[in-house]
Amino acid sequence: MDLIQIASSATLGLFFGMLLFLEIGRRIGLHHLVREGGLARGVSTAEGAVFALLGLLIAFTFSGAASRFEDRRHLITEEANAIGTAYLRLDLLPVTSQPELRTLFYDYTGLRAQIYHNARDMAAVQQRLDQSIRLQSQIWQHALIAARAPDAPAHAMMLLVPALNEMIDITTTRWMVTQNHPPLVIFLLLAFLSLMGSLLIGYEMAENPHRSWLHCVAFACIMSLCIYVIVDMEFPRLGFFTITAADQVLLDLQASMLPDLHK
Template sequence: MPEVIDFSLWFTLAATIMLFVGSALIGVWFSRSREAAGGTSVTTLHSAILGMLALLVGFTFAMALSRHEARRLALLEEANAIGTAALRARMIPVPYAGESVALIAEYIDLRQRIAEVGPTHVDLKALVNRSNEIQETLWQRAMKAAALDPAMVPTGLYIDALNTTIDLQTTRLAASRAHIPEVVYLTIYFVACCAMGFSGYVAALETSRLGSSTLLMAFLVTAVIMLIHDLDRPNQGFIRLNQQPMLDTARSIADWQRG
């Protein structure tokens, strides 16, 4: 069964607008068919549902923002760890120094590609498998370097940096897969549809048609929910993770290799 994250943002935007405007039109139709009269009870219920929607959207936005920040911090930590491993790899015995730096350069390129394809891309598994292979090769090189030079400095420091780099891959992959649960999205959409339905109902009581204020509310609610979708997808839309720390680390490694 497809999940919310599987749909493109443009499809989600179009579907959300149609869903909310359709809910408002259903409210208008229901008001006319029942020939309902205005009253404070309907207005009170409408206000209560809008308040519930605002609460849900606020909590969900905070959830999406915290996940986005966790991904940003994971990227920065991994870039720093890879850079440290590359610096310390230069100090281990030859020929493992040059071989390890070359593997780290390929590894950081893979990490950037993994970030670009996103957690649901078909190529993700192959890229992660190649990353794991490079990690194993680097570890084997480190063990051979330790056999030649078992001193804590520099071999031991390099092994520690390499271990941190390997651990941070798991951390970053977990952060990229940490999306807002489907049940939260379903709850927001359900409450939003109810709110829009009551908005259409109340508008029909006052003007006998769907007012511009109801349409404006539908678009505003859609905009806020789409902002949550955008934050929840670091590789799509307008809000993307800045890959500059990884690019800077890759550039420093490339400069050393050319030198």
């Protein structure tokens, strides 16, 4: 079972848990009405504090998830730019050294476009990562040999090496960004506050002799769905909100290299 399936099950559990706590709170409230003749004072104050904290926590986690979602998408474009710049600078190398490097770049770009596809299979992702590292090593070694050739321009090394460095470094940046998520305790706190809020709302609903299932279900659905969307955006290769379409920029770059391979 992958993370999104776990999140889906947890969200469904939270939904029914909130309905249960709404009912528990209502029954506690009914018990107080019968025994005390009214509800306890200060419940509204406690309820306001809980929901203020819950709203603040949701706002921060949602904002962070959306920001990381966009960062991951923009990094794909940055990597395509880095690869494209390094590829263009192959023109500085001797003509005899270019065909092999262009082929390596073509294979490397295609691999980077596919590297995070089917992210549920982490073994396959790791295999593609290892393969991309091997291709990086080959590109680096061949480029250094070509830049040091007697017929290579003096500035070839100075211009090509920084571009290759940037192309290689951004792969580490992308990998680390995929691992960057809020601590688990944040999501546990969100679930806890949602349940406590449901308990307090249920308690106040005891003043109404008729149970409103519409309000109960709507509240539980909205809160659990909001938390699910946050989790879904944190893992943009697994859920409904994906950045897979952004990989097209790498595929387009690879396609632009194809004519050079047939020269």
